[in-house]
Amino acid sequence: MSSILSYVQPTANSPWGTYLSQVDRVIPYLGDLARWAETLKRPKRALIVDVPIEMDDGSIAHFEGYRVQHNLSRGPGKGGVRFHPDVTLEEVMALSAWMTVKTAAVNLPYGGAKGGIRVDPKKLSLKELEKVTRRYTSEIGIIIGPHSDIPAPDVNTNAQIMAWMMDTYSMNVGGTATGVVTGKPLHLGGSLGRVKATGRGVFVTGREAARRLGLDLRGARVAVQGFGNVGSVAAELFAEAGAKIVAVQDHTGTIVNENGLDLAGLVPASRTDGGAVSFKGGDVIDNEAFWEVACDILIPAALEGQITAERAQKTKARLVLEGANGPTVPTADDILAERGVLVVPDVICNAGGVTVSYFEWVQDFSSFFWDEDEINVRLDRIMMNALNNIWDTADKHKITLRTATYAVACERILMARQERGLYP
Numbered sequence: 001m002s003s004i005l006s007y008v009q010p011t012a013n014s015p016w017g018t019y020l021s022q023v024d025r026v027i028p029y030l031g032d033l034a035r036w037a038e039t040l041k042r043p044k045r046a047l048i049v050d051v052p053i054e055m056d057d058g059s060i061a062h063f064e065g066y067r068v069q070h071n072l073s074r075g076p077g078k079g080g081v082r083f084h085p086d087v088t089l090e091e092v093m094a095l096s097a098w099m100t101v102k103t104a105a106v107n108l109p110y111g112g113a114k115g116g117i118r119v120d121p122k123k124l125s126l127k128e129l130e131k132v133t134r135r136y137t138s139e140i141g142i143i144i145g146p147h148s149d150i151p152a153p154d155v156n157t158n159a160q161i162m163a164w165m166m167d168t169y170s171m172n173v174g175g176t177a178t179g180v181v182t183g184k185p186l187h188l189g190g191s192l193g194r195v196k197a198t199g200r201g202v203f204v205t206g207r208e209a210a211r212r213l214g215l216d217l218r219g220a221r222v223a224v225q226g227f228g229n230v231g232s233v234a235a236e237l238f239a240e241a242g243a244k245i246v247a248v249q250d251h252t253g254t255i256v257n258e259n260g261l262d263l264a265g266l267v268p269a270s271r272t273d274g275g276a277v278s279f280k281g282g283d284v285i286d287n288e289a290f291w292e293v294a295c296d297i298l299i300p301a302a303l304e305g306q307i308t309a310e311r312a313q314k315t316k317a318r319l320v321l322e323g324a325n326g327p328t329v330p331t332a333d334d335i336l337a338e339r340g341v342l343v344v345p346d347v348i349c350n351a352g353g354v355t356v357s358y359f360e361w362v363q364d365f366s367s368f369f370w371d372e373d374e375i376n377v378r379l380d381r382i383m384m385n386a387l388n389n390i391w392d393t394a395d396k397h398k399i400t401l402r403t404a405t406y407a408v409a410c411e412r413i414l415m416a417r418q419e420r421g422l423y424p
């Protein structure tokens with residue numbers, strides 16, 4: 001019998017393999033709801049689309065696009081769209097599943113979804129990027145919508161791309177539908193605070209975890225992998241709180257300064273073609289040496305599978321804050337737990353982005369927009385409540401914060417599943 005699952009070959013440390021092992025670990029804590037657990041191991045719906053465009057030189061190029069709706073039990077699908085040359089169906093399945101867990105962990109009325117295009121956007125002109133975005137949006141238009149599935153930015157996508165998606169969908173339905181995507185520009189129904197929300201959530205959950213560990217943020221040494229929207233904003237907030245950013249790794253390499261990198265110089269340098277290593281206020285070291293840097297807090301804020309078993313053995317950090325989705329493989333998770341390194345898992349740590357996406361969607365529907373203070377106060381409250389609840393669950397069962405987050409989230413998802421019942 002064929003199923004969506006037959007199209008992917010996960011391995012123990014691949015994204016879907018990692019996700020499956022995370023689900024297996026929570027099953028003993030689900031009680032009678034475990035009966036429904038298989039639901040979590042199967043995406044509800046996966047769409048693969050061809051995205052052909054005419055390139056600037058007149059040639060025709062084809063890209064492969066995906067939109068996976070992992071689970072819609074608690075509400076419409078929600079999750080970003082990633083443009084990356086290595087995107088695969090398997091990866092998008094895992095990312096969509098992590099969205100299901102994430103929205104439930106912070107109790108937003110959403111399911112989980114994710115999309116992606118297998119393309120290197122750095123190799124496209126602006127016009128080609130717009131064409132790819134519009135054709136992809138039109139192709140997945142049969143399953144997205146303000147009440148069914150709401151895309152948002154993710155790796156290599158931004159407010160401009162969301163504006164093109166919103167416009168394309170709106171043209172096809174014959175009316176402006178701002179609520180179909182979040183992370184839009186401010187004057188097109190975007191929300192204040194959305195751009196910084198993910199990094200802010202990493203900081204808020206990290207600050208609370210540090211407090212509980214007795215780790216003073218003043219003088220704490222922080223190493224950040226990935227210096228995009230998530231890593232750089234989190235770094236700035238930690239620096240404002242008195243921490244020293246001692247190491248940063250981006251796609252150009254690794255730069256260190258044990259006295260703290262000056263972010264006022266590093267952030268603009270990292271936005272140029274030369275990347276983080278073009279900044280003169282630190283020493284460039286080998287990429288693998290990043291994982292051994294003397295630090296208290298490690299923030300993986302790039303792609304999946306970065307913290308391997310070997311790197312988990314090496315890290316000097318006491319606290320890992322998962323800004324990225326799926327950065328730690330299951331064997332590394334076990335090693336970190338054995339070594340007493342506390343991990344605040346992705347599905348709570350980086351939930352700030354989707355939380356402010358939810359605020360944006362609510363504001364679009366009510367056509368009433370909040371000020372930035374209100375956004376940030378609400379964001380902080382939701383993140384803190386979710387984290388405290390998860391911490392209590394972890395203490396009660398003596399389990400990791402990751403398994404505790406899955407316990408809280410999966411109970412909500414499967415309870416909704418059970419109460420809705422099977423149709424027909």
Ligand code: GLU
Nearest residue numbers: 079080152154353354357
């Ligand atoms: N891409 C972000 C994430 O992984 C945000 C998704 C959203 O806002 O829907 O959580």
